[in-house]
Amino acid sequence: MGEPLIEVKDLELHFKQKSSKLWSFRPEYLKAVDQVSFTIEKGETFGLVGESGSGKSTIGKSILRYYTPTGGEIFYQGTEIGHRKESQMLPFRKKMQSVFQDPYASLDPSHTVSEIIREPMEIHRLYTKAERKERVENLIEVVGLKKSDLLKYPHEFSGGQRQRISIARALSVQPEFVVCDEPISALDVSLQAQIIHLLEELQQQYGLTYLFISHQLQVVQKLCDRIGVLYLGSILETSDSASLYKEPLHPYTKMLISSILPPDPTIHALDEIVIESGVQKRTEEGCKFKNRCQSCMECCEHEVPALTEVKPGHWVACHLYES
Secondary structure, three states, X not given: OOOOOEEEEEEEEEEEEOOOXXXXXXXXXXXXXXXXXXXXXXXXXXXXXXXXXXOHHHHHHHHOOOOOOOEEEEEEOOEEOOOOOHHHOXXXXXXXXXXXXXXXXXXXXXXXXXXXXXXXXXXXXXXXHHHHHHHHHHHHHHOOXXXXXXXXXXXXXXXXXXXXXHHHHHHOOOOOEEEEEOOOXXXXXXXHHHHHHHHHHHHHHHOOEEEEEXXXXXXXXXXXXXXXXXXXXXXXXXXXXXXXXHOOOOHHHHHHHHOOOOOOOOOOOOOOOOOOOOOOOOOOOOOOOHHHOOOOOHHHHHOOXXXXXXXXXXXXXXXXXXX
């Protein structure tokens, strides 16, 4: 296996927040992302799953350099980009694009579809005017819309159509890597299937690499080659998709998978797993999942479990699997 397209090493991102102590003027920091490491190979789809507030979107935006990491490193084909100056990021921004959750909020309502798709090409000074026009017309058809739609405005389209426009815009500069941040969660089920199918087709057609961020486990299982399970800013388990769903190791992963309703109500998958209720609670020491884990041991209270390779390609951060 060659050099990964994306490599994240010990990524940290802290946000300043108001002190919880009325008499203190010293700022406090929220560890949104805490020592996260993973790789994404060229041509694959790597999924990040977890509850709301787990840091999934923050990691995606850090890779795209919408945020500058507090600590750690981000590599794009071996080049560290996590701490490069903004003026040095333009060549990488062409290679990395994004598709976000709300396709209406991410599209300029005052621009036509043609202008929206053409704008990234103008920013990166790609192609001639005639070539841009031809590319815009080609892309709108690639994503399943018509050339006549190019003169319309975002409000004239449904949610699924707007997401197709967002995808066309992302593809306009011929990227290698696309961050798909909850791209279907705002759509109904029938539209979700259409967008997933479109993303799969485009990946094969253009050789794209995806980071797919979602809380919808069934979607991630179908679309992703490998998956990282995130909890309160930390990776608890990574594995290929088939192994993760067939034999999850971390108690949190088991809890997530046991919450999936099977298509046949007479089938009770992972029946032995009890779903623990409770609120995510940040802690300064020990395992982050300890207050919701039925298998919590004394060492979990004070020692942070290391991410350990239990089986080839299957990593888990849990004291239960430490030798």
